[in-house]
Amino acid sequence: MSYVETACRIAREAGALIKERLSGEFEVETKSSEFDVVTEIDKESERLIRESILKAYPGHAILGEEESFLDKDGLADRLSGGAAIPYLWVVDPIDGTSNYVKRIPGFTVSIALFSYGQPICGAIYDPMRDELFSAEKGGGAFLNGAPIRVSATDRLAASVVSTGFPSNRDMRAAVFESLQAIGEGCRTIRALGSAALHLAYVAAGKLEAFWEYGLNCWDMGAGVVIIQEAGGRATDTGGQPYSLQTRHIAASNGAIHDSLLGRLHRAD
Ligand code: IPD
């Protein structure tokens, strides 16, 4: 089984678990602030993904969102060390936990494989719509096995773009600043509540672009490689190449990337 096939299999398994557990009661806690929520299902899903990855690839490294929170102070070192790691799996067991808690569709499982700081394979699974987005470097991008491609729209004024509202107050303020600059120039804006889902939708041509401040590698890694393989572009909001350490993302169909960056620059 290839890396991407393994990522897809595990994303489907975790997706089935979170979908099934949605109908019951579960515990919800806050993490870094009152805006930042986690459920016991996030942790359960992460355990399942970790065990499955280690079973398939006992020698590979893993970084999971929930496990990383237990050692917040060590995260920066782990990320900079990632540039030297040949196989590092980066896992978001539920991306869009706020949607999950409110039983709003629009949450995903996101699994990426990084090699020396760059994502080389990714799977994003939306269990409520049974949509699995995937890619492996050099092999194209797919939705439920069928090839996908970014949209050809080349004007921001004809573009549907998307963003999110981070739990960190400073990052959220940065999004508010940029909303003005982008909102004046695009057709409309969506905020669907899962960064990974936004990125998958850019890859599939449903959205022209996505930007957000203060994200982490588990929100973006899989989506970035899927967009690249679908013919799009992902950089940081300053236009620098994407890496494991990127926090502020600008991702697009490529054709409107410079317009997006120009307006983000103005907002900065
Ligand atoms: C969040 C989602 C959301 C984004 C937040 C992320 P989580 O991830 O991707 O769309 O706006 O910034 O933190 O916490 O649900 O995994």
Ligand code: CA
């Ligand atoms: Ca999460």
